[in-house]
Amino acid sequence: MVTTSADNNNEATTQTTSNPKYDRQIELKAFDETKAGVKGLVDSGITEIPRIFHRPNDHHYEDSSQVSSTTASVPVIDLQGVVNGDKAKREEIIKRVGEASESWGFFQIINHGIPDRVLEEIKDGVRGFYEQDVEVKKEYYTRDISKPFVYNSNFDLYVSPCVNWRDSFMSSVAPDPPSPQDLPPVCRDILFEYSKQMMKLGIVLLELLSEALGLDPNHLSSIGCAEGLYILGHYYPPCPQPELTMGTTKHSDNDFITLLLQDHIGGLQILNHNKWIDVPPLPGALVINIGDILQIQKC
Incomplete structure (x- = not known):
């Protein structure tokens, strides 16, 4: 799963949604119809x-006990030993993966085997899609998630309390990959290449997680956890009033595992022991997020 993210976590300072002249549904529809x-x-x-982007001042979005922390840092795990086949280092890596997954639910990985060229090209491809002519992008704008390539702004536009300052695209690339003609030319080739790299790395991570759980290395793959892959590309344009909104609001990932590529801007935070922790981007690193389904599987 790919994102190029720059989230803003400042508290909203204004509430205008109570204005009786404000029709939220009309404004949502008008925004959506621009494509x-x-x-x-x-x-x-x-x-x-x-106003649809204004973040409400309520406990769901802001909790005074959940203050930002700079004293803790998300674990960074070097996978060089796994890539090189070093059995002794592999055992240490498995231990660290297990500890990070249980205590954090997140960790960053470096030396994972994906060339830097591929990481840079996918970021360029995502950015290239959003920065092309709007009339070209409109051809892909849809809320029909059965389409091979779905581009829109906020998948939950009509039900979320506030709209995130973010555009997104999504494509299901496994087990049934899209046809080349279904993907935008500006990022078509790198989406296919990046998908192959993610599938390979995903299987490695599932092996490490299986062993960290005391299971056979192939356990998670054997029960179908490696069969599906979605790629998402997020885009966060500059905001003239960043104090009123956010790029991505508080959430958990409703998948099995997320492999997240940040750009250089950063802004990602995770909630750990009731504290918001910054996840600064590291060159060549990927952020691994244990999703809701894997947590259920563990239980």
């Missing part, structure tokens, strides 16, 4: 963000 996303708003030169 231009948040990037379209920025390109139009707005200086004030629409």
Whole structure:
């Protein structure tokens, strides 16, 4: 799963959704029908963000006990021993993966075997898609998740309390990969290459997680956990009023495992022991997120 993220976690300072003249559903529909996303708003030169993006001041989005922390850091695990076939180092890596998964639910990996060239090209491909002409992008804009390539702004646009300052695309690339003509030319080749790299690395991670759980290395793969792969590409344009909104609100991933590639901007935070922890981007690193399904599987 790929994202290029720059989240903003400042508290909203204004509440305007109680205005009786404000019809939220009409504004949501008008925004959706432009098919231009948040990037379209920025390109139009707005200086004030629409009210649908204002983040409510309530406990669901802000908790005074959940203060930002800079004293802790997400574990960074070097996979060089696994890539090189070093059995002694592999045992240590398995132990660290297990500890990080249980105590954090997150860890970063380095020396994972994916060439830096591929990581840079996928970031360029994601950015290239969003920065192309809006009329080209509109051809892919849809809320039909059965499509091979889905581009829109906020998958939960009509049900979320506030809209995230973010555009996204999604493609299911396994077990049934899309046809080349179904993917945008600007990022087609790198999406296929990146998908292959992610599948290979995903199987390695499932082996490590299986062993960390005291199971056979092939256990998670043998029960179908390695069969599906979705790729997501997020885009967070500059915001004229960042104090009023967020790029991505508090959530958990409803998948098995997420492999997240950050860009250089950063902004990602995770909640650990009731504290928000920054996850600064490391060159060549991937952030691993234990998803909801894997947590259920462990139970």
